[in-house]
Amino acid sequence: MKRRNAWLGILLLALLLGAGSRALWLWLDRPIERVSIRGEWSYVSADYLRTQLAPLVQDATWLSADLGELRNRAMNIGWLNEVRISREWPNALVFELVEQMPVARWNDDFLLNPEGEPFAFAPLEVPAGLPDLAGPAGSSEEVLTYYHRLTPHFAGLSLSLSQLRLEPRGAWRIQLSNGAWVMLGRHQHEVRLARLSASWQRELSQHGDHIRYIDLRYPNGVAVAWHGESDFDDSEE
Incomplete structure (x- = not known):
């Protein structure tokens, strides 16, 4: 009987932890509300970059966003030579952008x-x-x-x-x-x-x-x- 109660307690604890983790994930995985861009640019402007990046993060959420896929899509923006993306607490993405150098x-x-x-x-x-x-x-x-x-x-x-x-x-x-x-x-x-x-x-x-x-x-x-x-x-x- 005691062993049965112990297993039941473990099961209830696991369910509570699972429910808590799910609730925590949903709480953290909120819509992205801010996009920061960083870098030094001689040819492109911050306004141009924001305009090009905005459609990429539309409807994306902070934890579920696939940063690799976002990077691949951002690389298709004209004038970008390198893109690095990171998450910033609590609901922002940071894009570090290196522009192309035209010769x-x-x-x-x-x-x-x-x-x-x-x-x-x-x-x-x-x-x-x-x-x-x-x-x-x-x-x-x-x-x-x-x-x-x-x-x-x-x-x-x-x-x-x-x-x-x-x-x-x-x-x-x-x-x-x-x-x-x-x-x-x-x-x-x-x-x-x-x-x-x-x-x-x-x-x-x-x-x-x-x-x-x-x-x-x-x-x-x-x-x-x-x-x-x-x-x-x-x-x-």
Whole structure:
């Protein structure tokens, strides 16, 4: 009899603890009433981030919210490179947000971060002064890497690049900051760039503002077209 009463007491205690735990969970799992955002941002604003995050936590509750799923959804917000989320007593979520660092435009509708990963910039404006890069889908890292390789070469000629384009068949085109195009083609890049440097230092630099394009796709020379002349040959050698 005593053993039976002991088991009954244990069962009642377990039921009471279970009911208490359930009540405690329901008391703690209240609707999220506040979302805090933290971080340092140069391009995005706190108002933009709050507007983008608000739909993600609508109808969510403090304990039941799946922070991993919330993070995945927040990563789809434009301009965010990293998202960390934590709970804050009694009914708040804290979003620590790291923004993307744009280093170039990409195919008109995107920007590139330093790793060459595209991200959408809308609805924000494109920051001024970024180089304009373009290429086939999936080539953004390759194009950005080549842009960084070319930059010191042209800097040695007191020139800077405003555009770099990789054509679908593999040819490269470069636009200088003075508006002139350089047709680099698909082959012998180092030889062709060395030929450009020699021609620029010897003569072309004196007429830079009048150059429409420089075509390096010749075996032993450089072709120059001037403003007002006919369109250039569009072959990709």
